[in-house]
Amino acid sequence: MTRSIKLVLAAVALVLSAHAAPAQSEKSGVERLYILNCGEGATSDVSRWTPGMNEGKPMDFVDSCYLIKHSQGWFLWDTGVPDAVASMPNGLVPSDPKATVWRRPKTLVAQLDQLGLKPDDIKWMAVSHTHPDHTGNVELFPQAVLHVQKAEYEWPGPNNEPRFKPSHPVVLLSGDKDVFGDGSLTILSTPGHTPGHQSLLVKLPKTGAVVLSGDAVHFKSNWDNRVVPGMNVSKDQTLASMQKIADVLAKEKGQLWINHDKAQRDSLKMAPESYD
Template structure:
């Protein structure tokens, strides 16, 4: 009788574990190099003069996520026309070594294999290669898309031609959302609303089965010092929203014990494996 009772308890304890294993998504993520930004003066990255006169090098990182048989690209980097070239505008000099599509080829993938392209926001260094993925479903916060299609009185926020495949098509493959968005419906990849940098700016939570939770910042932070001293860029659309988003993001990171990856900070590149290796 005792042996039967022990066996029954063991079976009861094992069933939830087996069920959990059965529903764990087959998930992995790659970091893609989508350009580099040389900054002669970081003055504009703080409205409180925290970085005046400081030169900086920023990386432009994109990410590929595989969820079972589905693929998602997060952020589309600098324009592909810059591959092998450079462009200087104000304090920025930007370059691109390889396109996203070229890097996908290393993994045996093409643009047609990408089911979703999500963008953290509408700035040019995050949407530059969107036109390479016209067959993919675009994921974008509704407030950012509204700003693109109906620009404010101050002028255009992005080149609308970049979004033409999703804004002019009769039946566009487009998903918008007001706040958070669960991409695959199982909680493994969740777009988190972190407005302030732009009206609909978003960050990304990826819950990898082995590495654990990873939080990609988008442009909530550009470099680690902004976490420490709350540097709010002069070009953000809302200061109060930015500070509230920073507080929310930091609370999530702490509660989940997540690996935080600042997408523009070269010091965070090695928080994920070097391409073509993936984090699982």
């Protein structure tokens, strides 16, 4: 075979390889999702979340975090009640007797370990908002890039303290954000519960589209009846955010997973099982 023929064959092979289908490992997108137990709570009076209804009625809550495996790495949504609560015999008892008493049956670190992961393996994270039952373990992941709405980041905390340590790597958002640019994981701006509240649209290859509510809505009954808790910063924004989520669900033919709704959470698979 002459040298010129070899060069032609090599060029043809190069062109064919450039147009070949990508390998499975090169596919972009979300691969699977784990639901983690990030707290269990109880209140003696749920009317705080359902104004005008359920006066003096007790209710159990749950608090979930969601670990998402994307082709580019691990992403964590919300961090739950602080892991330190796991060592408190009576749980985290609030000063307000009508507020939620939180317990932590499993630490976040232990659940990651069960999946063969360490906190350092988390490359990206986001919190729905800055209430402590969602940000309790943010500082376990100092290397992870945190996505948060600018309005939430700049919202003064108790005693006007910053809500995050200045050293934490942060991406400040002003609206929706396609995190990886492939449509598989989209942060949705859903203000109302807090000034910069956000929810998360996850597109799983088999399960399909799921919206993780954060606290845009607290319970299925609140969702069905468009009930806005009295502590929300804006009723109008909350209702608009609920409608936005409803529109996304209709467009994507998706499911709504409501973070604090115990009945729904108990019907879902928990880690180490996963959704793909």
